[in-house]
Amino acid sequence: GAGVSQSPSNKVTEKGKDVELRCDPISGHTALYWYRQRLGQGLEFLIYFQGNSAPDKSGLPSDRFSAERTGESVSTLTIQRTQQEDSAVYLCASSLGLGTGELFFGEGSRLTVL
């Protein structure tokens, strides 16, 4: 597709369950980012991938969060044993390279943990 695609667009889960969120970046974009946006808050950086380099995981809030990326394509963000404070919109973005500045965002995955 032409843009960044995220799925699911909405996910409601029960506390303690695991969830997987998927991001399909723009073809050719080597950098991929995950951000979290809680209600009334700004975008909180979680993790980024740049080509085949080791990802920068410095923003992951706890060891319940992990992410993988296959080459320069799809990425999956996994949240284990979800908590109510994990409820947020999870945004994925891609760019031609790290530091180029223009991020192209997907529409986000809205996660609600009951």
Added chain:
Amino acid sequence: AQSVSQHNHHVILSEAASLELGCNYSYGGTVNLFWYVQYPGQHLQLLLKYFSGDPLVKGIKGFEAEFIKSKFSFNLRKPSVQWSDTAEYFCAVNAPGNTPLVFGKGTRLSVIA
């Protein structure tokens, strides 16, 4: 660590009013600066960016922003807003090189007829 402050949480303006949204950042070195916009029901998109050169940058839809290094500011302006400018606006900063963007909390702009 870098941080970005957006002073206004929610701004309400009438059509044709002038707009200025504040953005300050905390980082002592060279920075790249950005404004992103999120229209209702749409994804975030780039409005304008500053890397170097002329500190007054122009973006899409008549928006501009001025980088004032001494004030660590990058305020967004538009001389005359339209109803279609209703959106949430995010200021962001990063240090050149391999660093991710750091975003402010956003300012919601509501333009009323």
